[in-house]
Amino acid sequence: MTTASADRASASPTSLGKGLAVLAALADGGPMRVDTLAECTGLPPSTVYRYVRELVAFGFIEPRDGVYVAGERLARLAHSSGWNHRLTRYSSPLLAELSRASGESAILTVLVGRSALVVDRAESPQAIRLSFEQGGLLPLHAGASAKIVLAYAPQMVIDDVIEHALPGDRGNAAALRLCAQLAEVRRTGQVVTHGEADQHAVGIAVPVFTGSTFTCGLSLAGPAYRIDAARARELGDLLRRAGRRLSQTLTATAGL
Numbered sequence: 001m002t003t004a005s006a007d008r009a010s011a012s013p014t015s016l017g018k019g020l021a022v023l024a025a026l027a028d029g030g031p032m033r034v035d036t037l038a039e040c041t042g043l044p045p046s047t048v049y050r051y052v053r054e055l056v057a058f059g060f061i062e063p064r065d066g067v068y069v070a071g072e073r074l075a076r077l078a079h080s081s082g083w084n085h086r087l088t089r090y091s092s093p094l095l096a097e098l099s100r101a102s103g104e105s106a107i108l109t110v111l112v113g114r115s116a117l118v119v120d121r122a123e124s125p126q127a128i129r130l131s132f133e134q135g136g137l138l139p140l141h142a143g144a145s146a147k148i149v150l151a152y153a154p155q156m157v158i159d160d161v162i163e164h165a166l167p168g169d170r171g172n173a174a175a176l177r178l179c180a181q182l183a184e185v186r187r188t189g190q191v192v193t194h195g196e197a198d199q200h201a202v203g204i205a206v207p208v209f210t211g212s213t214f215t216c217g218l219s220l221a222g223p224a225y226r227i228d229a230a231r232a233r234e235l236g237d238l239l240r241r242a243g244r245r246l247s248q249t250l251t252a253t254a255g256l
Contacts, residue, residue, distance in 0.1 A: 104222035143197030148205035148217035
């Protein structure tokens with residue numbers, strides 16, 4: 001047993017400890033199959049499956065395409081943290097202003113485990129729009145709102161996303177494209193995606209920092225027919241100005 005989850009499982013032989021070890025493995029390591037969870041926790045697959053069923057029943061994890069991911073209840077716990085409440089205190093007026101100025105949905109995302117958590121959002125005032133659930137979890141490898149978070153995530157998170165979310169090994173074309181895109185995001189301070197999280201959507205996102213530390217992603221998203229290349233540049237400029245304002249506010253109030 002080589003992971004922290006395995007250590008916790010061996011140190012906590014009770015039923016509660018084993019269930020928490022399974023939950024911690026998913027929270028720390030991102031989407032996993034039962035056999036991978038068994039490896040991470042050092043528990044037999046039959047035992048892992050029993051706890052997985054109970055965690056699904058209580059809403060802490062969810063099954064998706066043969067793997068298990070953090071569920072709504074776990075996302076709500078993360079969303080209710082003191083830091084995220086402080087973040088939304090400053091971001092909510094800014095997101096509302098962004099949505100009005102752009103006519104598109106504005107979203108704030110942070111890294112939680114191996115997912116991007118939607119901490120705050122302001123929906124587009126237009127009838128046809130993209131909607132995001134506050135407290136919802138997004139896969140890190142698709143869409144501007146998530147990729148901006150992935151680009152500034154620790155390398156171990158990037159490696160795990162490449163290993164579990166993309167087919168094949170690190171040398172395949174999809175992994176190489178993602179690594180190149182993340183490097184470009186860090187170089188330019190912006191990401192634009194077309195049809196990744198939603199087939200008919202365009203997303204634009206920028207990073208927000210507290211001092212020199214990445215804090216969250218700020219993004220706009222809308223239907224592709226409204227966002228051509230020229231409009232995407234306009235929205236990018238709007239986002240960068242808003243991102244700088246939020247960064248200045250967070251940095252100035254960091255010690256409060």
